[in-house]
Amino acid sequence: MRRWLAVAGAVVLALAALVVVGRHERSRHAASENRKIAEIRRLVGPLDSPSLDAFRLLPQFSCLLYKRRDNRFALELCVDAQGRVVEAIDRRGRTPRIASLREDPSHATVRVERAEVDRLLRKLGALS
């Protein structure tokens, strides 16, 4: 009986430790992605920049794309319905640098005015 109790106790402890580790990983991952998203957001500057060149409409978010030199899609910010920037892409290099919290948008901390995004989408002809 004692042996079984000890085993049960060890299992509960192990699961509790795993919960702590899992939550720590979740926070750390979210913080890292938010940092990268914020960096790309800074590179974009004002949303209504003259370099705004294209859009993307997907069910889970809408994206604004900004031109740099010859690259029409150099910088991209993807914003969900709540105004959270859930994905940002920097395509200025050979390989796109992607920061994303698509899987966990509730932990995205970089925000923009959704109404402003919609206005710019309309300006680009995305929303009729």
Place this chain on the structure above:
Amino acid sequence: MPRRRPRAGPFVALGAFVTLALVSSAWSARTGWTERRSGALLLLAVAGSALAAATAARPEAVRRILEALVAAAAIVALLGLYLLWVSHEQAVQSASVQYPARYRGIGQNPNTVPLLLALAVPLTLWLWTEARARSRKALVAGALLLFDGSIVASGSRGALIAALAGAIVWVVTLRRPWRLRLALLAAAATVFAADVAITQIPKPLSPAAVHGASGPHRVVKDAELVVPLEDELGRPGKGAPPIRRTLFGTSGRARAWDGALHQIARRPVAGFGFGTEQFAFVDRYYGFDSSVPENSYLGVALQLGVVGLAALLILLGALAAVAVRALRTLTGRALAAAQACASVVVAGVVLGLTQSYLTSPGNLASSTFWIAALCLPALAAENV
């Protein structure tokens, strides 16, 4: 008469895996999804365990279960043919520049139903040897032909390989003279080679047939029409020929698996939470067309980290140990049923290398795999 109970090892391992799935809602990226999916997994585990408990040391009862699995697969395959008759467009995925036309039957995509049929192939081989009446043998042979034909028409290479793996295990474990087993292995290899050759007959569309006349150059504002997010990585340069599916190509899976490994490394120990595979994995890979990495082991590592992957491998190992014990100690019809179940397990494990399905309770093949796998500890039951 002594009471018998199924071997405990696999059930302890299964309980540990299901517990991990349930507890992962505490750190999940999508708590609601994790709760629902882990709940469904729990139901599947309970159902499979209950069947095993009810059929402990009762090979005839296990036989009925396996027959039912084959019958279910046959119904799915026949429904596919019916859909082909009623609506060709629904039953067949049109050809593209990358893929030839592929049969999908009632499946969501051409790989869906072949998952189930690949697991049904070794069970059908077993049923054929068990059948005594000629009419029954003919019926089972017809089912085998239906399964093989459906897999070939779908062009699913993973399912073909898995079916072959299951057939090989079944043949190798037969208690027959080695010459006969060698001949059967040669026959299986020949059928496999013929199947592969047939899958190469339909061709993808030529790029010239797809590109219409080019009009005046227009600046397209919708980036999704120019560089879709799901085709961003590995995109060929301008003027390069499009990727076409080849016999030994991975259909973009190699890049997708590399991407999945990088994503796993972001939350390596505990993962993103059970049931979040299609959220944690994002298809950005040119030539790859799926919302999941199409590898059950990477899928589990994404969901439950290395801890979850280890738990799954321990579970499969426990099943393998019970299978080996059963094959060594059982005789007669119990042995024949154990051979069939072991073949399904091997086919399923191989299939997991190219398809994300093993821990998806709603998937057609997942329940077939686990029900057949949990019959093994039932067949190898020990005295209480």
